[in-house]
Amino acid sequence: MLNDVIIIGSGPAGYTAAIYAARADLKPVMFSGLQPGGQLMITTDVENYPGFPKGIMGPEMMAMFREQAERFGTVIHDVMVDEVDFSGKPFRVRVGETWHEAKAIIVATGASAKWLGLEGEVTFGGFGVSACATCDGFFFRGKKVIVVGGGDTAMEEANYLTKHCEKVYLVHRRDSFRASKIMLDCVMANPKIEVITDTVLEDIHGQMEPFKKVTGVTLLNLKTEKKEEMPIDGVFIAIGHQPNSSLFKGLLDMDDVGYLKVQPGSTATNIPGVFAAGDVADSVYRQAVTAAGTGCMAAIDAERWIEANHG
Numbered sequence: 212m213l214n215d216v217i218i219i220g221s222g223p224a225g226y227t228a229a230i231y232a233a234r235a236d237l238k239p240v241m242f243s244g245l246q247p248g249g250q251l252m253i254t255t256d257v258e259n260y261p262g263f264p265k266g267i268m269g270p271e272m273m274a275m276f277r278e279q280a281e282r283f284g285t286v287i288h289d290v291m292v293d294e295v296d297f298s299g300k301p302f303r304v305r306v307g308e309t310w311h312e313a314k315a316i317i318v319a320t321g322a323s324a325k326w327l328g329l330e331g332e333v334t335f336g337g338f339g340v341s342a343c344a345t346c347d348g349f350f351f352r353g354k355k356v357i358v359v360g361g362g363d364t365a366m367e368e369a370n371y372l373t374k375h376c377e378k379v380y381l382v383h384r385r386d387s388f389r390a391s392k393i394m395l396d397c398v399m400a401n402p403k404i405e406v407i408t409d410t411v412l413e414d415i416h417g418q419m420e421p422f423k424k425v426t427g428v429t430l431l432n433l434k435t436e437k438k439e440e441m442p443i444d445g446v447f448i449a450i451g452h453q454p455n456s457s458l459f460k461g462l463l464d465m466d467d468v469g470y471l472k473v474q475p476g477s478t479a480t481n482i483p484g485v486f487a488a489g490d491v492a493d494s495v496y497r498q499a500v501t502a503a504g505t506g507c508m509a510a511i512d513a514e515r516w517i518e519a520n521h522g
Contacts, residue, residue, distance in 0.1 A: 214240050216513050217304050217313035218285075219292050220455070222249025223499045224489025225319035226276035227506030228513075232317075233283035235514045240313070241280070241287045242306060248273030249321045250490075251499060258349060260499055269337075272499075297462050297482050314521050315484045315513040318463070318471065319506060320455040322490035322497065326448055327359065331415025331425075339417060339425025340446045344368040345498065347445075348375045354444035357382055357428060359412050365449035366394035372447065373403040380443075381406045384433060409434045415446055454491045463487070470494045478509040484520070486512050 216232045218225050221243035232239040246252055251269035258266040281287060288306070296303040301312040324342035326332050332340050341347040344358075348371055356376050358369045361383040369381045381398060386408040388395050398404050407430070414429035427442045454469045464472040464481040471487040473479060478486040488509035489502035 212312070213301055214238065214311065214313040215517060216240070216315050216317060216510075217242070217302070217311060218317045218319060219295075219304065219458075220244055220249070220319035220321055220489070220491070221247045221277070221287075222251065222273070222319060222321050222489060222502060223276065224321070224491075224502040224506035224509070225249075225317070226273070226280045227503040228317045228319060228488055228510040229280035229285040229287075229506075230276075230283060231507050231510030232513060233280065233285045235510065237510075237514060237517070239285050239317075239510075240311065241285055242292045242304070243287055243289050244320065245289075245291055247277070247287075247289050250323070256350070257346075257499065259346065292458060295458060295462065297485055300484070302484065314517050316486065317478075317506075317509045317513055318456075318459065318480075318485065318487045318491060319489045319502075319509070320458070320491045321502075322452045322454040322470075322493075324448065324452050325450045327412060327450070329412070329415055331417070331446075332448065335415055335417050335423065335425050335446075338423040339444065340415060340448070342448050342452075343497070344371045344447055344449075347447075348372050351376050351445045353377050355442075356380070356445035356447060357412065357441075357443050358447045358449050359383075360449035360451075361385060361387075362389040362449075362451065363391055363394045364451055366390045366398050368447050368449040369398055369404050370394075370401060373401055376403070376445075379404045380441075382410050382412055382430065383408050384411050385409065412446070413438065416440075452490070452494070452497065454494075456491055466494070468494065478505055478512050479516075484513075484516055486516075 215237040216239040218241040294305040355378040417425040471492040486509040488505040
């Protein structure tokens with residue numbers, strides 16, 4: 212069976228693309244992946260998405276997105292895509308032993324934050340441990356937090372957090388930084404930021420009752436091998452993101468990190484009829500609301516492309 216549109220991935224971008232494509236009578240089929248809903252499924256309070264003045268839990272929001280997409284007729288399969296074939300028309304997508312065909316493809320596979328691999332990151336994820344200052348900094352007003360990293364992302368996160376936090380500690384494993392000079396200079400000049408070099412975050416501590424929260428960390432100085440216990444309210448891991456684009460390597464144009472390249476003002480990739488939306492093509496903003504916006508764009512782009520090329 213030839214589908215009009217296949218959407219690979221879910222989250223705000225995929226679900227929004229599905230809503231718009233379904234309302235355009237394109238009968239979209241979505242392969243949502245093993246974590247339907249994307250990063251918001253491991254996010255607690257979402258307070259910066261318009262329309263939810265009291266905030267909403269990330270999984271609850273994604274359930275609502277999904278329900279809306281299904282209401283208009285989107286067929287959703289909670290499975291991973293194993294292989295794609297964009298070499299001819301129609302496009303082909305393999306799930307297990309079965310190939311599915313489509314006139315157009317929307318890629319919305321998202322990106323994943325890189326983590327240190329500490330048990331505390333899992334235990335307190337969303338309860339004091341975060342990988343997004345823009346998303347969660349507001350919850351740490353007047354608090355003391357740690358940012359881990361040495362690149363531009365870490366510098367941006369640290370500077371942003373000073374708008375809310377009383378004190379920000381920037382922890383980096385070396386004494387030199389990958390960050391650009393202008394970003395590093397901003398951090399060094401900020402009186403609210405204290406830079407701790409040659410140091411790694413070894414452990415994250417917290418309480419489980421009466422509610423879960425981070426209370427402190429263990430830092431290890433790599434030169435002196437001295438450990439230090441530090442009381443802290445929040446931990447922000449800022450060592451980068453990894454776009455979930457390995458499935459498209461060698462097929463779709465991407466940058467050195469793996470973010471898919473799209474044409475300016477569009478969601479079109481280098482292959483006509485294949486579109487990319489959300490964090491897999493966004494190394495700058497990485498917000499639910501911007502992902503949803505590009506999901507809308509991708510559906511409209513796909514609808515117009517199908518109209519022009521398939522009548």
